[in-house]
Amino acid sequence: MKKLFEIQDLTIHNKEKVLLQKVSLCFYEGVNVFLCGTNASGKTLFLKAIAGEKKYSGRLHKLCKVEVLLDTKLFEEETVMESLNYKTLDEKQKKIVNKFITKNTLNKKIKDINLESRKLLLICKSFLKQPKLLFVDNLFSYINEKMLQKIYKYAKSEKITLVNVSTNIEHSLNYQYMVVFDKGSIAIEGKTLQVLEQEKLLKRLGIGLPFYVDLSIQLRLYNLIDKVYCSKEELVGALWK
Amino acid sequence: MEINKYCKTESINAFFNVLKEELVFSENTYAINLKNTYNAELVKKYILKETSCVDKKLLDSLKLVHLSEEVLDKKMNFLSSSEVLKVELAILLIKNVDCIVFDSFDKFFMEKELFFFKKLFKKLVKKYHKTFVFLNSNLAFFLEFADRIVVRKSKKNFLIFDKPTFYEEELLNLVNPPKIIEFVNYLRENDKKILPYTDLKELLKAIFREV
Numbered sequence: 001m002k003k004l005f006e007i008q009d010l011t012i013h014n015k016e017k018v019l020l021q022k023v024s025l026c027f028y029e030g031v032n033v034f035l036c037g038t039n040a041s042g043k044t045l046f047l048k049a050i051a052g053e054k055k056y057s058g059r060l061h062k063l064c065k066v067e068v069l070l071d072t073k074l075f076e077e078e079t080v081m082e083s084l085n086y087k088t089l090d091e092k093q094k095k096i097v098n099k100f101i102t103k104n105t106l107n108k109k110i111k112d113i114n115l116e117s118r119k120l121l122l123i124c125k126s127f128l129k130q131p132k133l134l135f136v137d138n139l140f141s142y143i144n145e146k147m148l149q150k151i152y153k154y155a156k157s158e159k160i161t162l163v164n165v166s167t168n169i170e171h172s173l174n175y176q177y178m179v180v181f182d183k184g185s186i187a188i189e190g191k192t193l194q195v196l197e198q199e200k201l202l203k204r205l206g207i208g209l210p211f212y213v214d215l216s217i218q219l220r221l222y223n224l225i226d227k228v229y230c231s232k233e234e235l236v237g238a239l240w241k
Numbered sequence: 242m243e244i245n246k247y248c249k250t251e252s253i254n255a256f257f258n259v260l261k262e263e264l265v266f267s268e269n270t271y272a273i274n275l276k277n278t279y280n281a282e283l284v285k286k287y288i289l290k291e292t293s294c295v296d297k298k299l300l301d302s303l304k305l306v307h308l309s310e311e312v313l314d315k316k317m318n319f320l321s322s323s324e325v326l327k328v329e330l331a332i333l334l335i336k337n338v339d340c341i342v343f344d345s346f347d348k349f350f351m352e353k354e355l356f357f358f359k360k361l362f363k364k365l366v367k368k369y370h371k372t373f374v375f376l377n378s379n380l381a382f383f384l385e386f387a388d389r390i391v392v393r394k395s396k397k398n399f400l401i402f403d404k405p406t407f408y409e410e411e412l413l414n415l416v417n418p419p420k421i422i423e424f425v426n427y428l429r430e431n432d433k434k435i436l437p438y439t440d441l442k443e444l445l446k447a448i449f450r451e452v
Contacts, residue, residue: 014319039354040321071322072278115345116378141348144378145417167351168379170420206353211420211441218445224452232427239452240433 001028003063004133004161010058012045020045021185022058027133029064032155033163034172034192037181038205043165044070046181047137064132069122071137075110080121083110084128093128099154100124100147116142123151127160135163140171148174170210172196173230180207193228270372272342273329279317284328287317292335302331307357323349340372347382359386380407381419384439392416408437 005027012020020042027033037043048054051068077083084097086106097106101124105117113121119142126134134155140148152174155162164175172178178195180187182205188195196202196213203209209217212235216228219239229235279287288299300310306327312320320328326349333341347355363386365371375382383390383405390402392415402412407422418426421439428435433451438444 036351039323039350044321138348142345142378167348169352203353206351208352211424214441215424215445218441219448222445222449224449232424235424236428236431239448240431 001031003027004029005063005066006059006061007050008059008061010046010049010056010060012042012049012054012056019184020049020056023186025179025186025189027161027163029132029159029161030156031177032152032161032175033177033179034175035163035165035179035181036167036169036172036207037187038183038207041181042184043181044137047135047165050135065130066133066135067126067129067131068135069126069137069139071139075118075121077110079109080106080113080117083121084125089128096127096154097124099150100127116144116147119143120147127154127158130158131160133161133163135165137165138167140164141166141168169208173210173213180205193230197228269338270340270342271333271336271338272344273326273333274344275322275325275329279320279325281316281318283313284315284317284320285313288313288328288332288335291332294335298335299331302334305334305361306331307354323354339370340374342374342376344376346375347377347379355382362386378416380412380416381421383407384419384421406437407439 003026007023007025010020010023011018023042023046035043035046045054047068047070049056050060050066051070053070075083080101081087084101084106086094086097089097100120101117105113110118110121119139123136123139123143126136140151143151148171152162154160162175164171166172172192175192177190178192179189180195180202187205188198188201193213196209197217199209199214199217208214210230212230212232213228216225216230216235219225219235220228225235225238227238229238288294292299294302303310303312308324308327308331312324312328317325317328326346330341346358350358362371362373366373366388375387377383380390384407388404390405390412392400392402392412394400394415400411400415402409405412407413407419408426413422413426419439421441421444422437425435425438425444435444435447435451438447
């Protein structure tokens with residue numbers, strides 16, 4: 001697997017205390033990562049350091065084009081078209097825009113579009129920069145499932161690896177790798193299902209489980225099934241063989 | 242009616258503009274929406290500026306929203322978004338407002354804290370007759386929590402469900418069902434005798450009996 005980005009001992013502190021402590025992570029091409037954590041565990045701070053918005057110590061070794069999409073991003077332009085610089089885009093770029101933004105929305109003022117469309121606009125602007133690794137701070141939580149699948153499909157086709165910082169645990173099943181932050185450091189990381197099976201630790205941290213994973217784990221305790229399933233079809237198939 | 246200008250978003254405005262004729266809200270209604278940037282002022286100073294409250298009431302309000310006293314000595318721009326939301330909520334609780342409107346509340350918290358806040362809101366509704374309005378596209382958030390669900394069908398057409406069971410066909414045609422509802426409906430479509438549960442433990446027992 002091609003390494004895209006390596007983080008070693010990333011540490012951030014203010015005058016009083018350490019906010020992020022020696023975080024080391026590696027990101028690989030095609031391995032999408034779901035990052036979640038307890039409140040104020042340093043998730044957004046971590047992204048801000050990568051974006052160059054926070055002072056840090058440690059080593060960030062970028063081996064490809066990395067983009068960070070923060071949820072606090074403001075729009076300076078008045079219309080959607082202006083925000084995208086639509087008139088200056090080439091045909092290929094316009095095709096990208098048209099995948100995610102309807103013609104109707106394109107012609108609107110930013111203040112007239114809904115929250116989901118605004119988030120989509122930010123995501124679209126990031127895609128136009130053609131990154132190889134894209135960090136997204138909780139923006140996918142605002143996007144409907146159908147559009148989200150479209151985003152995943154597009155990212156896969158363009159070989160864009162996604163790192164999604166999110167509070168929506170249901171989304172974790174769309175990612176191969178999972179990292180959980182707690183109090184400024186990594187509490188647990190690994191393949192998503194393996195992490196989710198650490199049910200007791202996750203619940204102690206106040207992090208729930210995706211519904212089908214939770215149900216599977218409980219049914220396994222009743223000896224009704226012997227493994228964890230991620231969809232209703234699989235689970236019902238296993239229960240009523 | 243206009244919501245008090247604490248901070249508000251267009252989605253909140255749109256909601257109120259259309260619904261003001263159908264639902265009655267108190268004049269003392271505030272909306273919480275976080276600002277994009279906060280100054281480097283101490284939380285204590287920020288709260289004082291908004292409420293002039295320095296006594297036990299302030300500490301009680303912080304405790305109520307799951308914040309420790311230590312937060313008062315932090316700077317606003319150093320707080321996480323969930324902490325900022327809690328500070329804003331604490332301010333409104335000190336102000337003793339009647340109705341608070343939230344936009345995408347569940348995007349800020351993981352399961353345990355969401356559970357804590359749902360319990361808190363229920364208590365405030367029951368004990369102090371407060372009203373909380375949540376603008377949210379995720380129906381699962383309202384499970385075993387909401388007394389009334391209002392769904393925007395089109396620009397000016399809203400459907401109101403009082404005491405929803407979450408199994409109403411009309412509701413599920415408009416909004417994606419929570420996973421538990423989706424699963425129970427799938428079981429029922431496949432001729433399994435499962436009642437319309439909204440609680441995981443009850444569902445588990447029912448599956449155990451059925452398998």
